[in-house]
Amino acid sequence: MSVACMVVVLLAMVSAVDGEDAFVGVNIGTAMSDMPHPTQVVALLKSQHIRHVRLYDSDTAMLLALANTGIQVAISVPNEQLLGIGQSNSTAANWVSQNVVAHYPATNITAICVGSEVLTTLPNTASILVNALKFIQSALIASNLNAHIKVSTPISSSIILDSFPPSQAFFNHSLNPVLVPMLKFLQSTGSYLMLNVYPYYDYMQSNGVIPLDYALFEPLPANKEAVDSNTLLHYTNVFDATVDAAYFAMADLNFTNIPIIVTESGWPSKGDSANEPDATLENANTYNSNLIKHVLNKTGTPKHPGIAVSTYIYELYNEDLKPGPVSEKNWGLFDENGKPIYVLHLIGSGSMLANDTTNQTYCTAREGADEKMLQAALDWACGAGKVDCSPLLQGQPCYEPDSVAAHATYAFDTYYHKMAKAPGTCDFNGVAEITTTNPSHGTCTFPGSGGTNGTFVANASAPSMNSTSSVSSAINSGKDSYSILIIGAMIWSVVFL
Incomplete structure (x- = not known):
C-alpha cells in the first residue's frame, strides 16, 4: 500500500468541558480475529502520541497496560451489564470497585460511558438507564472519585428529529421520559452529553440531498453553504449541523448549559463497490483529516463559535469480525499489525497524533x-x-x-x-x-x-x-x-x- 504524508496535531485549544483542552482521541474496538496484545496497543498509542482513548469495556489487561502512561481513558459499562447495574446499587458499587477503584489513579480513568446508544439499540432497557447513571455516580462519590471521573451515556444522533435547520431540532418525544431525567443528571453532575455523529450515514441515507463535500468538511462556496432560516447561521458541514441540532434539541427541553463531547465519528475506508461506493481510502482520509483540523482549529460550531467539541475517532483498528456490510469492518486508522490503513494529511502545531509509523515528519x-x-x-x-x-x-x-x-x-x-x-x-x-x-x-x-x-x-x-x-x-x-x-x-x- 502506498502511504501518503500526513501530520495530525493534538492538542491546543479551549474546551467547554471544565476548561480542559479539547482533544481528538480514538475508540478501541476488539472485534478482531488477531487482536494485538494490550501492551502492543499501548505501544502504538504512545508512539503516535495518542493521549485520549475510549474503551467499549473495562478490560483488566488493557487497564493495566495503560497504567502510568498518562493516557486519559474513558471506560464503558457494556450494554449486556446495564440491566444488572441499573437494578442494583450494590452491583454498580461492585463494578466501580473492580473496574475503577482497582486501577485509579495509576490508570488515568476520566470518564465512564454507561452503555452505548441504549435508547436506540436497547429500548426495553432504556427505563433503567438513568438509574444506572445514578448508581455509578453514587459509587464514585463513595470512593471520592466523582470530581475526577465523569459519568454519561453515548447517544445516537438519530434520536434528533427535524435536524435541519438545527434551530428546529428536537429529540424524539417518545424518549422524553428518559431524556429529561438523564439531562438533569448530566447538568447536576457537571457532565457532558455524549453524542455519536456519523456524517457518512447521513450522506448515504440522504439519497443525494447531502453533497459529498458537505459531509467531508470540504470547502464550499458561499452559495453552497446551508443556511438556517431561523438563525441565519451558515453551515459548511454535516458534523457542525448535527452538533448544533443536539444543542437546540436540549434547549427545546430547557437545558442550555450542558456541553457536548462526540464519542464516535469517522468514515469507512472500504465498502461494497456496488452499495457503498463512497467508502474509500480517499474519503476516509479526507473526513478524518478535516475533522481533526476542525476540532483543533478552535473553530467550534456556528451556534458556539470558538468552543471546540472534543471528539473520539471511530476507530483505532479495523475490526474484521464486525457483522454487517463491508464498511463495518473498515473504520480503522490501523490494521492489526499497527500498519496505517492510510496516512492522514494535516499540518499544524502542538502535540501530535500521527498515524504514520514511519515517523517521517x-x-x-x-x-x-x-x-x-x-x-x-x-x-x-x-x-x-x-x-x-x-x-x-x-x-x-x-x-x-x-x-x-x-x-x-x-x-x-x-x-x-x-x-x-x-x-x-x-x-x-x-x-x-x-x-x-x-x-x-x-x-x-x-x-x-x-x-x-x-x-x-x-x-x-x-x-x-x-x-x-x-x-x-x-x-x-x-x-x-x-x-x-x-x-x-x-x-x-x-x-x-
Missing part, C-alpha cells in the same frame, strides 16, 4: 508567517542553533527558491532533526509547523527525508532566539562560504566563549 515555515519573524528565526537557526546552512548558499542545492520562507524551512527542518524532533524544537516563536509532506525538491534533500533522526539532543527545546546573526542574510545575498564561516566563527566567539 518535517519542520517547515508556517504559511503566512510574518517575514521579519521568519528572518529572525532563520538567523537564529543558522547561528545560535548551529545549523549548517551552507546548502543555502548561491549555487548550492537548496539556494532555490531564493526566499526567506524556503530558506527558513530548510534551516528549521535541519534544526528539528538535529534535536531528534524533540517537543518544542519546531516552533521558532510560532513561525514554524510540523508536517509529513517532504519539503525536499530537486537536488535539495532535507534531513528527515532519509527517515532517520538526528542525535544532537543537547537542549531539547529551542532556546530564546534573542541572539543575532548575519549568517542567513549573507546566504540570501549570495556571499561565499568562506564569508559564512568567518561570520559564524565570530558569532560563536561572542555567544559561547
Whole structure:
C-alpha cells in the first residue's frame, strides 16, 4: 500500500468541558480475529502520541497496560451489564470497585460511558438507564472519585428529529421520559452529553440531498453553504449541523448549559463497490483529516463559535469480525499489525497524533508567517542553533527558491532533526509547523527525508532566539562560504566563549 504524508496535531485549544483542552482521541474496538496484545496497543498509542482513548469495556489487561502512561481513558459499562447495574446499587458499587477503584489513579480513568446508544439499540432497557447513571455516580462519590471521573451515556444522533435547520431540532418525544431525567443528571453532575455523529450515514441515507463535500468538511462556496432560516447561521458541514441540532434539541427541553463531547465519528475506508461506493481510502482520509483540523482549529460550531467539541475517532483498528456490510469492518486508522490503513494529511502545531509509523515528519515555515519573524528565526537557526546552512548558499542545492520562507524551512527542518524532533524544537516563536509532506525538491534533500533522526539532543527545546546573526542574510545575498564561516566563527566567539 502506498502511504501518503500526513501530520495530525493534538492538542491546543479551549474546551467547554471544565476548561480542559479539547482533544481528538480514538475508540478501541476488539472485534478482531488477531487482536494485538494490550501492551502492543499501548505501544502504538504512545508512539503516535495518542493521549485520549475510549474503551467499549473495562478490560483488566488493557487497564493495566495503560497504567502510568498518562493516557486519559474513558471506560464503558457494556450494554449486556446495564440491566444488572441499573437494578442494583450494590452491583454498580461492585463494578466501580473492580473496574475503577482497582486501577485509579495509576490508570488515568476520566470518564465512564454507561452503555452505548441504549435508547436506540436497547429500548426495553432504556427505563433503567438513568438509574444506572445514578448508581455509578453514587459509587464514585463513595470512593471520592466523582470530581475526577465523569459519568454519561453515548447517544445516537438519530434520536434528533427535524435536524435541519438545527434551530428546529428536537429529540424524539417518545424518549422524553428518559431524556429529561438523564439531562438533569448530566447538568447536576457537571457532565457532558455524549453524542455519536456519523456524517457518512447521513450522506448515504440522504439519497443525494447531502453533497459529498458537505459531509467531508470540504470547502464550499458561499452559495453552497446551508443556511438556517431561523438563525441565519451558515453551515459548511454535516458534523457542525448535527452538533448544533443536539444543542437546540436540549434547549427545546430547557437545558442550555450542558456541553457536548462526540464519542464516535469517522468514515469507512472500504465498502461494497456496488452499495457503498463512497467508502474509500480517499474519503476516509479526507473526513478524518478535516475533522481533526476542525476540532483543533478552535473553530467550534456556528451556534458556539470558538468552543471546540472534543471528539473520539471511530476507530483505532479495523475490526474484521464486525457483522454487517463491508464498511463495518473498515473504520480503522490501523490494521492489526499497527500498519496505517492510510496516512492522514494535516499540518499544524502542538502535540501530535500521527498515524504514520514511519515517523517521517518535517519542520517547515508556517504559511503566512510574518517575514521579519521568519528572518529572525532563520538567523537564529543558522547561528545560535548551529545549523549548517551552507546548502543555502548561491549555487548550492537548496539556494532555490531564493526566499526567506524556503530558506527558513530548510534551516528549521535541519534544526528539528538535529534535536531528534524533540517537543518544542519546531516552533521558532510560532513561525514554524510540523508536517509529513517532504519539503525536499530537486537536488535539495532535507534531513528527515532519509527517515532517520538526528542525535544532537543537547537542549531539547529551542532556546530564546534573542541572539543575532548575519549568517542567513549573507546566504540570501549570495556571499561565499568562506564569508559564512568567518561570520559564524565570530558569532560563536561572542555567544559561547
